Amino acid sequence: MTRDARETADTPDEETLRLAAEVFNAARDGHAAAFRRWLAGGLPPDLCNHNGDSLLMLASYHGHHDTVRVLLAHGADPERYNDRGQNPLGGAAFKGDLAMVELLLSHGAAVDGTTADGKTPLMFAAMFGNREVLDCLLAHGADPAAREAGGMTALDLAVAMGAESTRARLAALAA
Structure with a gap:
């Protein structure tokens, strides 16, 4: 096959x-009914776009529970x-979407899965003051002593970001 034929x-x-x-x-827009049809017709559930974002990543990040x-x-x-080393649970924790965090955990998402730089979902919840998400992740066994690539824990990140409610909760755990 010629190069032009391969490219075509x-x-x-x-x-x-x-x-x-x-x-x-x-x-991104949360069209659950369309996905019921498409998936039943053979659409791969782990289809990814040019950034490596799966359908699940996009739907979860945009808060489409159904x-x-x-x-x-x-x-x-x-x-x-x-492709950036992000996963759906980390995105849901970043967004502070407790229901999505619970849904993903109930379907096997690893509570301490890390990004490329070692941040866990607990760290995202801590950084952005998402106390309910933080408590949920802790209840599912998240490790508050885990360290990201720079050596910071969830408590260190909460302090750095000025997230008082999560800082207080993590400090109480450390005491």
Whole structure:
């Protein structure tokens, strides 16, 4: 096969590109009914975009609980990381979405899964003062002594970010 033929074979046609855009936008916008149809028709539940963001990552980050439930029911991997080393649970903790955190944990998300720089979901909750999320993660066994790449714990990060409610909770644990 010539180089031109290979490039043509590897280049998606307009209809494929349109459908891909529709699918990823539906994940961001939370169209659970569309995913029920698409997944039943063979759409891979762990389909990723050019950034490595899975459908689950996009739906969870944007707070679409019903869409996340549909994706998880069809086998989407709650531990799938994107190209930046981020996962759905870390995103939900960052956003402070307690219901999403609980949903992902109930479907096998690792409570102490780390980003590329070693931050855990507990650290994101601590940094941004998400006390309810922090308490949920602790109840599921998150390690408050874990350290990110720079050596900081969730308590250190809460202090650095001025997140008083989570700082106080983590300081009480350390005492």
